[in-house]
Amino acid sequence: MNQKVLTSAVFAGVAAGLIAALLQFVFVIPALLEGELFETGARIHFGANGSPESERGAPGLGGEWGRHLMTVGFNIVTYVGFGFLLLAAMVFAELRGLTKITARQGLIWGLAGFIAIQLAPAFGLPPELPGTPAAEIGPRQMWWLGTLVASALGLWVIAFGRGVIALSGVVLLLAPHLIGAPHLDTYWGVSPPELSAEFATLSLGTAAAGWTILGFLLSWFWTRD
């Protein structure tokens, strides 16, 4: 593999993964751990006394350092993976003379990656707070994968396609959502809906930051001599 592809993707991926993990520990993981209190029954929303009120507040990170270390580790794996894929697309576009990679362009690539890989799938399958059951994992993973592939292709076609071809990108972006993501027939989440909504937006916002940083760093490392 070309040395520069490797080093740019790994350096940018590790840095973006570490920053994303830090943001997650400040904003996302506390909500996730709070959701787990309801998932495990340590806290009960609409409890036995019939009160719709339940205590609010995250339990703190606790002493599970192995678990949290894994979260940091897998964030790095994920962002290095994103880095390889995004850089492959960027370098391919540059090689074909479609664009020139600059640090500022990198921000746009990162945002496009966020839209294709995070926002578009989340439009149908919102980030899952523990204690909010979802449909079978198999069909959800298939829809998720199909959606991110269609969305990435769609954005590519809109950005680089000419004339009517560019319009077909809109079809690719819309199609998964018109087909619809797999959902349960009933609601039976045990976590508070307010917490679930917060978790979804916190998760997406954090991913937006991670992807933008990734796109910027990829192009920054790539354009350095």
Added chain:
Amino acid sequence: MNTATTQTRADVSLLPIAFAALAGLMLLFASGYAQASVLHDAAHDQRHAMAFPCH
């Protein structure tokens, strides 16, 4: 500057791009998709936080 740019372009062919894409897919399969329970448990929080379908 110009020479450097030209050189960079010449260095990169489609093969490293394909390898990079493949490497990315393999990493993401492990961190976001594989359902083997060891991987799933270790990646659990990160999958939830990244909005990957988890379980």
